[in-house]
Amino acid sequence: MDKVNSALRWWNGTRLGRMLARYSIQRGALMSGGIAYSALFSIGAALTIAWTILMAILGGDKALMGQVVKNVNQAMPGLLSTPQKDGLINPDNLVMDSSFSVAGVIAIITLIFAATRVMANLKISLRSMFGIARYPDNFLIEKLRDILGFLILGVGVLLTTILGVVVSSLGSTILDFIGLSGQFAQYSLKIASLLVAALVDGFVWCTLIAFVSGIKVPRKDLLLGGAMFGVFSGIVRYLGTTAVGSVHDPLLASFAALATLMLWVNLLARVTQMVAAWTANPPSPAVPTIKDELHLNDRPNYVSLSAPNTLAWPHQTMTGSIDTDPTLDPKRPEPEPEREPYWGGLVGKLKAWRISRLQRKISKAQDRL
Numbered sequence: 388m389d390k391v392n393s394a395l396r397w398w399n400g401t402r403l404g405r406m407l408a409r410y411s412i413q414r415g416a417l418m419s420g421g422i423a424y425s426a427l428f429s430i431g432a433a434l435t436i437a438w439t440i441l442m443a444i445l446g447g448d449k450a451l452m453g454q455v456v457k458n459v460n461q462a463m464p465g466l467l468s469t470p471q472k473d474g475l476i477n478p479d480n481l482v483m484d485s486s487f488s489v490a491g492v493i494a495i496i497t498l499i500f501a502a503t504r505v506m507a508n509l510k511i512s513l514r515s516m517f518g519i520a521r522y523p524d525n526f527l528i529e530k531l532r533d534i535l536g537f538l539i540l541g542v543g544v545l546l547t548t549i550l551g552v553v554v555s556s557l558g559s560t561i562l563d564f565i566g567l568s569g570q571f572a573q574y575s576l577k578i579a580s581l582l583v584a585a586l587v588d589g590f591v592w593c594t595l596i597a598f599v600s601g602i603k604v605p606r607k608d609l610l611l612g613g614a615m616f617g618v619f620s621g622i623v624r625y626l627g628t629t630a631v632g633s634v635h636d637p638l639l640a641s642f643a644a645l646a647t648l649m650l651w652v653n654l655l656a657r658v659t660q661m662v663a664a665w666t667a668n669p670p671s672p673a674v675p676t677i678k679d680e681l682h683l684n685d686r687p688n689y690v691s692l693s694a695p696n697t698l699a700w701p702h703q704t705m706t707g708s709i710d711t712d713p714t715l716d717p718k719r720p721e722p723e724p725e726r727e728p729y730w731g732g733l734v735g736k737l738k739a740w741r742i743s744r745l746q747r748k749i750s751k752a753q754d755r756l
Contacts, residue, residue: 419656432501503533516663585617612666
């Protein structure tokens, strides 16, 4: 039993164990479900705005628009219809009326608010993974952050499309020039396309963390998190595309596309939050051993103004969540007295001499004040 407890303590102290603990305590799975649900109402509005803008810019380039549809379906499997296969939405139905009117302006504002709803939920979940319970910005600033996140996602899809076309055409030219063809050349182009998509996904994740969520992450941890997200998001995208592509019946394919879309958003939200929790590198959470440490046997067993004595309990002042009180554990071991530092040998004597010299300088400076 001691070995099991020792192994659990070791696991809880690892970065992976601490990441999973933060994800669980902050209810990452529950928030992922909420993000997936809100995405059903946001994706249509977001696509309407983005597709209208793209048609105004790239409407004459059918090949590039087809590549955009392909990349959107790679990111969200089975979402848009193509000449080869029906999807949930026909791209031709996404273009807004270009005529200017009061009703049109109201429709645009409504679509913007609907499109940014999922971004607001994602932003809150990312902050919670870093232990930020509340971000005191006004409504306008927060809504601008949501719009920025929406624009970043749109730029990410467009950037993936453009870079994918460049990699495909330039890669084919280079392979033909050096005389490579066949299966190896196809695999090389596929790997290059996946690397481009991973780089764009990592860039989008980093910008969502740093600019949309307003989280100040050390550069090294931020870049590592972006690289991890690029890899795992590619895996999720591949699995989603494979699931939809394996269904051949038209009726079942439509249902599978909707189910896969919700599952894909849910999984991607989980990956996003788990990578955020890993990047946060949180300390090991306190683990209560008995109910009394959380006042669970008291009435009330939560912090409330109806019982003023509960206000003295250890709790998080912004959320009101009760914190552990180890002093209430009768089996709590006595804390060991702090040991005096000991530095032996020549190095120890040198450190002691430096400390005494600094103490003398501090004393002289205090006497001059």
